[in-house]
Each structure stands twice: as C-alpha cells, then as structure tokens.
C-alpha cells in the first residue's frame with residue numbers, strides 16, 4: 001500500500017474499524033474512504049455494487065459485521081448468519097469485480113471446533129462440530145474464508161483472511177446483554193462501584209478460558225499483513241492473538257481490581273459457558289514477523305479509561 005492508495009475501511013466506527021483508522025492514519029495513509037451504516041447498508045447488494053463502482057478502492061479492510069457476545073450470538077441467530085453472509089458476499093464479490101488489489105477479511109476464533117485441540121492451529125478448521133451458541137456466526141465466518149480462497153483460486157484475486165481471538169479496547173460495545181465478556185464486566189463493575197453494590201454477577205461457571213487481544217494490536221496485525229504479504233504467502237488464513245489464556249473468574253478478578261470494585265463475584269450458572277477453551281496457536285503469525293505489543297492489564301486500563309471518558313458520561 002502506498003501513502004496515497006485508496007483504502008476502504010468497512011465498519012470504520014466499530015471496535016476494530018476505529019483501531020484500523022488510527023493505525024492507518026498514524027502510518028501515513030491519507031486516502032481512506034468510509035461510509036457509515038446509515039450511508040451504506042452493506043447487506044444491500046445493489047448499493048454495495050454502486051459504491052464500489054463509484055469509489056473504486058484499491059485496498060479493502062472488511063471489518064464490518066454483525067458482532068456480539070455469547071447471548072447476542074445465541075439469541076439473534078438468524079441476524080448473525082444472514083447479515084454476515086450478505087456483508088461479506090457483497091464486499092468480496094464487488095471487490096473482485098472492481099479489481100481491488102488486496103482485501104483483508106476478518107473472521108473470528110469461533111470458526112474452530114468446540115473441542116478443538118489446544119492451542120488451535122489453522123489446520124484445525126473443519127475438523128469437528130462447532131460451539132452451538134455461536135454456530136450461525138461461525139458458519140458465516142467460515143464461508144468468508146472459503147469465499148476469499150475460492151475467488152483467489154478462480155479469479156486470481158489477493159484476498160487474505162485473518163482470525164482474531166476475542167478483542168477489546170476503546171470504542172467497544174458496553175451493552176449489558178449483547179456485548180462480550182470484557183466490556184460487560186467493565187460496565188457492571190463500574191456501575192456496582194458507583195452504586196456501592198456488594199456483588200456483581202458473572203455469567204456461567206467462571207471456568208471457561210479465553211484469550212484477549214487489544215483492538216489496536218489486532219489492527220496493527222491486519223495492516224502488517226496487508227503491507228508485507230500476499231494471500232498466497234500466508235496460507236488460507238492466519239490466527240491473530242497473544243497465545244495466552246485466562247479463566248473467566250480470573251478475568252473478573254482482574255477487572256474488579258482495575259475498576260476498584262471490592263465486592264463479591266457471584267457466578268450465574270443458568271447462563272451459558274460457551275466453548276470451554278479457545279486458545280489460538282499464533283506461531284504462523286510469529287513466523288511472519290508479528291506479535292502483539294499491549295500488556296493485558298494495561299489494555300484493560302486503557303479500555304476502562306475510554307469507558308469512563310466516552311461511554312459512562314453519555315449514559
């Protein structure tokens with residue numbers, strides 16, 4: 001990518017999209033094209049076609065998607081599969097038709113089987129049954145990987161896929177029901193501290209383990225791949241993570257410490273645990289010369305600072 005290359009960031013106001021914007025601007029890229037959801041509904045094929053014909057972007061970061069935590073994935077199952085299939089189909093197809101030089105598709109670590117060997121290597125894709133709570137979303141993400149691969153093979157495109165682990169950072173979704181665990185616990189513990197509540201509810205048993213990557217590190221990895229590699233050099237897709245996991249009860253204790261909540265944690269076992277472990281093998285990305293930079297506690301502190309500055313005040 002050259003400093004004046006035309007780059008389209010789909011989903012530029014989201015967690016990853018906003019981090020991509022920060023990273024691209026800091027990297028000297030000055031010709032970035034964006035559209036809000038209200039301006040361009042990416043599930044609408046004619047609108048996406050028209051947008052690509054008018055703007056003719058050279059590089060595309062596909063960070064727009066229907067995203068949410070375990071409850072949202074499990075509840076809005078049709079929305080998750082329909083919207084994600086439509087968004088990725090429309091953008092990937094239009095990118096091929098308009099001769100986009102390179103595209104980066106963002107999937108998720110939930111593409112792997114529920115009981116995949118740990119840490120999960122790229123070759124573990126499609127070797128077992130998926131976690132039921134997010135199966136529709138995972139199927140859409142697997143379809144995205146396979147679309148990029150199919151277009152590369154049939155049409156000679158250069159479409160890459162990256163599978164990030166669970167992400168967090170500034171601009172996250174803090175909805176108490178529909179967000180992921182880390183922002184949900186920041187929201188709940190901050191509220192409890194402000195209200196002097198004695199306990200905070202944590203969903204599930206607290207025993208599942210997850211891996212967390214700061215959104216700016218995820219964006220850095222995506223830009224790194226786009227700048228330095230072609231699809232043929234990275235394999236069908238590449239994992240993006242930190243290679244370390246933490247149990248949800250330990251995560252809750254860490255967030256309580258950062259937020260300053262000193263009450264009790266109560267585990268609500270009526271809520272789903274989801275997949276027991278989801279640790280990525282990040283050796284392929286390390287071999288490509290990249291690794292995450294942000295310390296976990298430091299990342300949570302930055303997310304919490306952003307929450308207090310930009311979200312808590314607004315509600």
Ligand SMILES: NC(=O)C1=CN([C@@H]2O[C@H](COP(=O)(O)OP(=O)(O)OC[C@H]3O[C@@H](n4cnc5c(N)ncnc54)[C@H](OP(=O)(O)O)[C@@H]3O)[C@@H](O)[C@H]2O)C=CC1
Nearest residue numbers: 011013014015016037041042043064065067106108166167
């Ligand atoms: N967050 C995480 O933990 C993880 C995320 N990922 C992946 O990373 C990518 C980015 O996720 P993240 O940044 O967290 O998600 P966000 O929900 O924060 O952002 C998604 C963006 O996509 C936009 N969008 C959604 N639907 C449409 C649509 N129909 N038309 C136009 N724009 C739309 C949203 O706009 P609006 O809000 O206005 O609808 C929003 O700006 C996704 O592909 C996700 O699957 C992968 C692993 C973990």
Ligand SMILES: C[C@H]1O[C@H](OP(=O)(O)OP(=O)(O)OC[C@H]2O[C@@H](n3cnc4c(=O)[nH]c(N)nc43)[C@H](O)[C@@H]2O)[C@@H](O)[C@@H](O)C1=O
Nearest residue numbers: 068069070073108134166179180181184203204272273274
């Ligand atoms: C990144 C990935 O993330 C999603 O999968 P997930 O990892 O299961 O997502 P999660 O962050 O919502 O939960 C992680 C764990 O944490 C527990 N948990 C405790 N307390 C809260 C809580 O308050 N909220 C939530 N959401 N979870 C909680 C929860 O019970 C679970 O055991 C995919 O659907 C999909 O979106 C995807 O791609």
